[in-house]
Amino acid sequence: MKINYTSYTAHCKKIADIGHSIALLHWDQEVYMPKGGAAFRAGQIATLSGIAHELSTAESFGELLNNLKDSIDLASAQLRNIELSLEAYNKSKKLNTEFVIEGAKLQSAAFQAWIMARENNDYNIFLPALEKFVVYKKREAEIRTYQRHPYDALLDLYEKGASVGQLDPVFDDIKKQLVGFIAKIGKAKQVDFSFLKGDFDKDIQWKFGLKLLKKMGYDFNYGRQDISEHPFTISFSPQDVRVTTRIDEKDFQNMTWSCIHEGGHALYEQGLKPEQYGTPLGAAISLGIHESQSRLWENNVGRSLSYWKANYSDLQEVFPKQFKGIDLPIFYKAINKIEAGFIRTEADELNYHLHVLIRYELEKSIMSGELQVKDLRAAWNEKYYDYFNLKVPDDKHGILQDIHWAHGSFGYFPTYSMGSIYAAQFYAQAKKDIKDLEKQIENGNYKILLDWLRINIHQHGQMYTADELCRRITGEGISFTSFMKYAREKFGEIYNLRN
């Protein structure tokens, strides 16, 4: 039986080796590849993806997993691996090859149409391809099966176990509690943030970002940072986890928060167990939990007053022209400015949830059939008016802003909000568990927090589901309460609100 478990880990390692090679092909494409290399690179990624898929769905692998799943000789961690691998195996066997190829073709067509539609700032160009893709996604939901709502089948792809049943109350709370709170902030005396824009030398920004990453505990012996158009984190093993950033010479914020955000993702990946490489216990739980790590560092830590007590003098030193005359409290308020806008990726940490809420509601209605794709733009614009009191000026600032639907990633958006909500829950608990956490952060010491994350989250891989993990750590499942408490305290003070 031991030999069988070894066969299992060897097979997992093989699939992981191919998967991480694909990751390197992607990383290189985003970071260093000459433009002309694109065509052959696409073919190389497709070939390796095909091989990985074959190995993941091999009948012999299924037999091995079924043989092992009731083994009495295995430790519970081993059994958990088998259980999760079998679950993933059965899921991937549900879709046959023709269906997968059809999806890839629809994706390619939708992506091209989306590009074209953006260039012409016209949703109608995207519409026919999106309609076909939605029909396909509905079929996919049926094939994958679901308990209550077809959207559940897709949510589960990005956040295992997530469902309309779980998320409706959460987004209800967002709507009930956050919309009013943001309106209250809108009526308060606004903060000055004009000094955040100016001239910020590229090299100085780069060095400042590296320093922040190092201080967080990101280990450059097992990682590196590069420049790319869109910042991302990518892992080739827990011993080679890379981040990218972008630098805007007119605005230091872009680089700063992308460094801290991606650093949060990277610390999670660097904290996975190397000896579990390739198995579920060596992998992150879900997109939501992953995002909780990036958001916790970016917002709960990186946008806190305590954080900048330790780092603001450094920033003043490297950009004296910009910040020498600005006191810390003013700076702190500026970086936490709350302001409604059209674009999700540029939103502050409160308005962000409303952007996600809109997408959640639209995706749910599309999947249930209540809303038709042809009516999606009107519904989009209506919701932006309802929630933000904003009239969407054109499709680029509206329905065409995100790539997700062109990728067929229905069900992805909610994980962004879930991450931020989990982050608030985890951070509230960390504050309880670590008495002097604020003090440590004021002194620029993040080790105690990183250790807490390592012990409570990173090291476990997929030993627990997202929900189980959250309950183990905080005693309850996902809940908007912690986030709202955090928001009221932080922004109540910044905007001088009475509760």
Next chain:
Amino acid sequence: MKINYTSYTAHCKKIADIGHSIALLHWDQEVYMPKGGAAFRAGQIATLSGIAHELSTAESFGELLNNLKDSIDLASAQLRNIELSLEAYNKSKKLNTEFVIEGAKLQSAAFQAWIMARENNDYNIFLPALEKFVVYKKREAEIRTYQRHPYDALLDLYEKGASVGQLDPVFDDIKKQLVGFIAKIGKAKQVDFSFLKGDFDKDIQWKFGLKLLKKMGYDFNYGRQDISEHPFTISFSPQDVRVTTRIDEKDFQNMTWSCIHEGGHALYEQGLKPEQYGTPLGAAISLGIHESQSRLWENNVGRSLSYWKANYSDLQEVFPKQFKGIDLPIFYKAINKIEAGFIRTEADELNYHLHVLIRYELEKSIMSGELQVKDLRAAWNEKYYDYFNLKVPDDKHGILQDIHWAHGSFGYFPTYSMGSIYAAQFYAQAKKDIKDLEKQIENGNYKILLDWLRINIHQHGQMYTADELCRRITGEGISFTSFMKYAREKFGEIYNLRN
């Protein structure tokens, strides 16, 4: 039958996709990978190599090739591909998996021993591992079979068709003609080259190198340059061919000639037909022909007076302190200084052949059994005394300088000399075919030369063997005559010798 040929190219493409992914894993390792990533990276390379090997030796692939090899429906280029793929297939089937694994283990042990031996500057530490490895290589030669000399079986691995029968006359000529000529140069009035060393800013060197590469015709839309410890060229497709260089701030030569040398390799790879990606007709012929391209650019072009007539003023401009007071003829002589030394990789273009000659003679004797591995150091030092009149001071400057034997690459060294000899033959022919070639080069125009190389060499891939190609272009097989003529003319003038 057409469908079969398509199956063939699809299979080739699959193998190539994996091979080029492995290449990217290697490139990244040399250029950007954080040190800590090494262990998992080795595993990833091994996994992909295993898959590529399985596909290359699949029975079904052999059947396909055997079905296609006598097809009357195929064009001659297609038949040539099948013929070459079948040849490669049969070769790779000769060694069974156990034997290959044994070799990998011996290589790993020999490499470790070589590292240790170098650290301690003592060949005896390397000896036991090398002895075992040589026993293995002799067995390998027997398995691979050969006509006359066991060394032939290994030479063929790096330069298909190369043999002792072909190379003995060439190295005889090197010995007879070059040793005396170098001695004559040694007695002549020596050139001043002291001004070549100094302070050369890194960034300025980097930009100068990029400019040289661009002028050669290296296309940065389909390539890029990075820094690595040892310069190399690597291809991920004819549309993504990368070079690396290194920069020595005390000596601009290191960067300059590595750029031109690797640029020559890269132009070959960029000149292969994209539509033949993965097939033999889309691949370089041999190491010798590859090296002919790098050497032709590095030495015949890059170390010529004509080349520097076009480029010296640029060099003077970027490094005025160093070169403003030095006239071109003095500079030209300095960069062509002939001087015996212990280290192959630092040798000038004449002495280089003697370093290779020594290794050729030693490898031949080892493979025939005339020389024992335990006596290799003594034999090495004796030959350095005979050919260079130099007493090897220690093993680092002697038998431990090259990594090749630790890699088991017996038979590799001769391709370096072959490249240089082919280069002289090709360049002599190019001068005949292009009446104003010198003039063009004096004006910094290399397009006419690159076109000539594209038409005569690059585009063919493996359509012809190295020997056939050489005969097609020059009317004769490999011969030292052209090189010696080139050497006599060039260095006769530099050292003011009477012939």
